[in-house]
Amino acid sequence: MTTLMTHTSLPGLDAQKPVPLTETKTLSMGKAINEGLRQAMLDDPKVVLLGEDIGALGGVFRVTSDLLAQFGARRVIDTPLAESAIIGTAVGLAYRGYRPVCEIQFDGFIFPGFDQIVSQVAKFHYRTQGAVRMPITIRVPFGGGIGAAEHHSESPEAYFTHTSGLRVIAVSNAQDAYSLIRQAIASDDPVLYFEPKRRYHVKGEVVPELGAPMEQAVIVRPGTDVTLLTYGALVSTAKDAALAAFDEGVSIEVIDLRSLSPVDYAVVEASVRKTGRLVVTHEAAQSGGLGGEIIATITERCFSYLEAAPVRVTGFDVPYPPAKLESHHLPDLDRILDGVDRVMGRR
Amino acid sequence: MTTLMTHTSLPGLDAQKPVPLTETKTLSMGKAINEGLRQAMLDDPKVVLLGEDIGALGGVFRVTSDLLAQFGARRVIDTPLAESAIIGTAVGLAYRGYRPVCEIQFDGFIFPGFDQIVSQVAKFHYRTQGAVRMPITIRVPFGGGIGAAEHHSESPEAYFTHTSGLRVIAVSNAQDAYSLIRQAIASDDPVLYFEPKRRYHVKGEVVPELGAPMEQAVIVRPGTDVTLLTYGALVSTAKDAALAAFDEGVSIEVIDLRSLSPVDYAVVEASVRKTGRLVVTHEAAQSGGLGGEIIATITERCFSYLEAAPVRVTGFDVPYPPAKLESHHLPDLDRILDGVDRVMGRR
Amino acid sequence: MIDFSPPLVQLLSIDGERMPRPDFDSWVDDLDGTALLALYRDMLVVRRIDTEATALQRQGELGLWPPLLGQEAAQVGSARALRSDDFIFPSYRENAVAYCRGVNLTDIVKVWRGNAQSGWDPYTVNMATPNIIIGAQTLHATGWALGAQRDEIDAVAITYFGDGATSQGDVNEAMVFAASFQAPVVFFCQNNQWAISEPVGVQAHRNIADRAPGFGIPSLRIDGNDVIAVMAATRIALDRARTGGGPTFIEAVTYRMGPHTTADDPTRYRDPAELAEWKTRDPLLRLHRLLTSLGEITPEVEAATQAIADAAAAELRAGCIGMPDPEPLSVFDHVYSTPNATLERQRADYAGYLTSFGTQSNGTV
């Protein structure tokens, strides 16, 4: 019979010696988050991880690999299977001065925890007039493109960008993944941290530094004709599109938003003032997605600079479709270029 | 000691004789919904009501008053205190051919049921390729202005308009409240039905008819200079604003959206093509609210007609504030007029 | 050994007689006349405050008030069993607990006057402010207890909730987590027989205390109108938690003698005979009887106690009415702990808008 695991003994900080990232290394995005978590846990003993299967298994994407061995079950907590409780106990831990990092196994499983996020995590600081801080990070692998079953490919970020009191981050590469998970954990405000799961394996150089503040958007490719705005998995698709367009004589400025709430409008506005044309692309459904919000705001702020109506290239207003149809739902290089054509008045 | 209520005996359809609305009557909006529910229950024995305190109490707003007495506990079901279960059991009832109408006591209490709404109610028809229908109506008293405690004044509609598979309705007056609750219940798709709680007591003439299809927006006051778009409680504020502006020489066309998903863009586009100026006002926070979505879409579709950037007059990006501050958070007549001034280039 | 099986534990009869019960008595043998009188004083004061707050609501000074009338013993008995470093996660009805915790009376009503979403700094009294989402706070208590466990301190989290709350997923998940991690947390359920208009039988066909053992959490079912039994049970549960014994569930069987809140009308759903019967079990009445038989209640004591209660009520009233309105622009404060560009812009715009009026918005809606 199975030996039942009990939590009463709580093995402490023993096991292996920590080996943090100390020099530039080529890492996959998943591994970069792992290193960021490790550094955050070394920096602050109040950082604890909670989630389903994050211990011995290291999470279904292995993002927490080896952290149980290094930091012990007091700090890397395999929880019972209940998202509301994962978030709700994190609230209690935060109340006691901890900095909990929750892993939600897949995007579609965040909803049982939605009430605790929206009515508690987001509101505590406001409710208590600043007396109680909620330095909670909620990590969410998100987005499609991996041929997965239902609820495993969703892009729920807009629910959170509409929720006052939360910060929302989406990373697109290994370096940002490393730097921004550390910044998110260090933030005294709650942060939803979205990880584009189909890019977990993509490698990049990682410098063990915090880098630019997480609320800053980054121009990942400068250009003059069109501003192409995106985040998460589509950043690399957008860069490919810019490259392809360049060959056809269109100069696209690609912006990686990084922070979805607040949006770094300084960078976006400056770009649109220059190009006069804006395309926003994301995987989430169009209606109520982040694209509409950004377009409305940019239209308000840059109306006289706009040469054409901003264009959206997004997932359709459908539940995430079955794997064999996802290539039709997800914006790809061609659909982005089609959007660029539209904003350029070529179609 | 309390005599425990048991549900095992299930009193049937006995009690009072039904007296449906048969002629034009002046009713409060709350009573109009009550009459609409009564008629729907008379029309179809598969209509059942579920919720907290909807039986003997008639709901905290009395919207289900007398329905228990008329239809019995088989059809008017006081449930245990659990929103996820209210929605989840409604899914099962729908599976069996029922048309459940769930009451969520206040806007802020819908979130424990969010997972069942987003991952089940909204997706079942798509998931089963049309085999399983979810004719569920979820009634939600929403919005502020009643000096209430936390979680009692929220406007969560944008979470649902971003959820593919749901229809979203917000009513503004007694007649629509009556007609649209009947249409919502008769709909084979799930409907979120938002009731502006601070207008429950406002009276109006009610004709016992279904009226125009619920997805149609209605021009409640024609005008030529500015299109003013809103829904729910702010419709009457918007009408007052239009009246005030008229005295100052500005002709405002006020549109009551009624259906928030899908939006009736035919009506909105036609109006904006005429006026060239759009103001959207809602109580919900600005970022990620419905206003941004509509402005982005109208900008896409009517760019060359726009004389100025569309303007939003909304709640701020804050958790709903305490009662003594809500008048600063809620758009009022003056703030709407300020928005009109801005879109007219007067400020 | 404590018997954790369900029969109702009573140490003080309706007639005010101390009922011996060996397994519980040792936990309250320090309760001499003076101590009992102090508990009585607490209960009288909180009832007086409760009445005053209801009156303030009727007079338009409070937006809402959730009376605790009838639940004084459950709240005072448990609150007075706590150590100052134990942490409390209440629902919205634990005004007596807040009083015992030393929360300023004005701060207690601040939230119900609509001046703020919470009335005090939780860390100054080790008590969270009211949580309105039913059951949510039970998870916070469990999380806090996990923290205490990691900090290797022997402080305990206690969470208050109602009979209705036991139906919520969160409360059950809190029991799952507490049991799994053997967290030092006490689940204190005030079964006041009603969840607004729904009798407890809608939520549960068995005693509420029967639920927890299936989760691996021992439970006690006590007469919640018996302040001595409440204190004994809470001390037992706290001791278990402090000494590594894990969570305990307490069902305090009591009665909500008033409306759910001042916005409620119980005549629509409740038999007056039920209220009449519960009045005979009034928690103050029976302690008064015991104190009288102990010779602790004299006319002087009676008068002095009433004076304290009246003074508290006067303080509450003055504090409530004298509370300054919040500044308009404070609507933007504390959404985040660090500046947020989008929000700052909204603040600046609104400040400009107010200035353009030369006054505040009149708030016509």
Add this chain to the structure above:
Amino acid sequence: MIDFSPPLVQLLSIDGERMPRPDFDSWVDDLDGTALLALYRDMLVVRRIDTEATALQRQGELGLWPPLLGQEAAQVGSARALRSDDFIFPSYRENAVAYCRGVNLTDIVKVWRGNAQSGWDPYTVNMATPNIIIGAQTLHATGWALGAQRDEIDAVAITYFGDGATSQGDVNEAMVFAASFQAPVVFFCQNNQWAISEPVGVQAHRNIADRAPGFGIPSLRIDGNDVIAVMAATRIALDRARTGGGPTFIEAVTYRMGPHTTADDPTRYRDPAELAEWKTRDPLLRLHRLLTSLGEITPEVEAATQAIADAAAAELRAGCIGMPDPEPLSVFDHVYSTPNATLERQRADYAGYLTSFGTQSNGTV
């Protein structure tokens, strides 16, 4: 009288001996050699299907597969106890239940191939398609049962879920509702000892079957690898529900002998010795032993049974590989049951876009 207390009920020993148990035996006294052989055949077929589906996944023909290896008795024994008008609300692992229900083999794998979000029309077999949100389906079953109760029919809802699922709020709320309304629903928990990498001890410190009685729901704890005990227990629960007795909870103690899904690697978290021990309790093995001792298994029977299983596997493979891809524009179908202007516009735009390519999008992402 049935004893609803927790000791594990076993009617068929590991050695294949029928263990008499008067309170259960009468529920399975129709299980003669022929009937037992039919159950064995089901179990062999579903194991063969399971192996084939795993192979198809390894070969890239399926995106994912959740094996039921080891849980054949729990699924076949319960499914074969149902009436055709009972309605099943499964999780994602009940492929044997679907098989017993007569679901087309190709339809079973359709969802795992990614051709659709569900493989069959639930109403044709009175079984819902897989639900992936852990525990959500238990509420649907409870709601269906409320409908059946209102319709005054004696059909029963049964819902399947795992040990991990018992931690979810939804499952506990389903028990609250089922008990409150005495709904005709059977909660069938396959405790296969693991929730992905987490042993059942993370979810519960007591037996899972101990939970339900506290909600007012009687429970049975049975050997889930004993097809006879499973069938007896399910029949008992169904009978209670049909005759107005309300809900019953069954914990079938079994073991997930394979990985959680084909994407999982149990060597990272599981002791191989544990698997080895459970192999001795294999549900097929012991029924095979009983059938052998009853003289029901002859070389001809063995060969014929294997042939049926192989034919099923071949049918599954052919159906899987031959499945046509969905039409691109079907991505827009069935979001609503009536036309939706916004969505129709997106469909038209995308159709135009595809046409402009003269081909389908190549889907580069």
